[in-house]
Amino acid sequence: MKFESMSQRHAYILERLESEGNVRVADLFDALDVSAVTIRKDLKILEDKKLLFRTHGNISRVNPYSKDRSVLEKENILADQKFRIGKRAAEMIEPDDAIIIGSGTTVLYLAKAIPSDLKLTVLTSAMNISMALLDKANVEIVQLGGVVRKTSTSVTGNYAESILDNFTCSKLFLGVDGIDLEQGCTTSNMMEALLNKAMIRTAQKTIILTDSSKFGRRGFGKICPLNDIDQIITDNGVSNTMVRELENQGIEVIIV
Structure with missing residues (x-):
């Protein structure tokens, strides 16, 4: 595809971002049939206008670097999507299961969705998860101990x-602050990332619960590469391109 003007190239790049969310810079070289120098100049202009963000080898619509925010601030963001994700995840729990629930607002919706009569054991690092399970008589709670992070109400x-x-x-x-095709799963806190690594080693299957806004984003602490993940449950805001990339890596993506 050959574009004669800079404005046509910019329009194409922004349309790709709008439909896909994240685009590899290498893909633009082939699609636009121009030199790497030209593409880099185009991206610099668009970034200066705050129309995109650049990371190593990729561009995205939003700032890919997540910041640490409190659960009170995050709980009502995309609440309907998180409710549906949590409800779907609860359907995957079987009687007499022993499961781990990490920290975060999306997994909190899972804890609230667990049926009151379901018998199971839950290990969790998050105190708000434990509190959400207290009135479920058949759920045995194992609360991990450690240093409490006030922003997440979780121990590390x-x-x-x-x-x-x-x-x-x-x-x-497990809830995450970012899922990136290169960096894998990340969170905004290094100590929480280390605890999440230990959780992955303890579990037979790792299921990520995340709303679609987390795709293409990166936190400071790296939890795991994508090949450590078995399933992802998310909402229908995730791009088809991202879903295909994840499925190509053997991850089952469940959209609710």
Whole structure:
């Protein structure tokens, strides 16, 4: 595809971003049939106008770097999507399961959706998850201990990680701050990322619960590469391109 003017190239780039959310810069070289120097100049102009963000080898519509925000601030963001994600995840829990639930607002909706009569054991690092399960008589709660992060109401640290060594669980339901095709799953806090790594080692299956706004974003702490993930449950705001890329890597993507 050959575009004669800079404005045509810019329109094409922005249309790609609008439909896909994230685009690899290498794909633009072939699609626009221009030099790497020309593409970089185009992207610099668009970035200066705040129309896109550049990272290593990729461009995105929104700032890919997530910041640490409190659960109170995040809980009502995309609440309907999180409710549907949590409800779908709860349907995957079987009687007498032993599961891990990480921290975050999306997994909180999972905890609230667990049927009151379902018998299971839940390990969690998040105090708000434990509180949401208190009135469910058949749920045994194992609260991990450690240093409390006030923004997430979750514990972190070596003590919490060592407790996990005493258990094995069938499923881990994990919330993340970012999912990136290159960086994998990330969170905004390094200590929480380390605890999430330990959770992945403890569980037989890792299931990510995330709304579509987290795709293409990156947090400071790297949790795991994409090949450590078995399933992702998200809403229909995720792009078809992202879904295909994830499925090509063997990840089952469930859209609610």
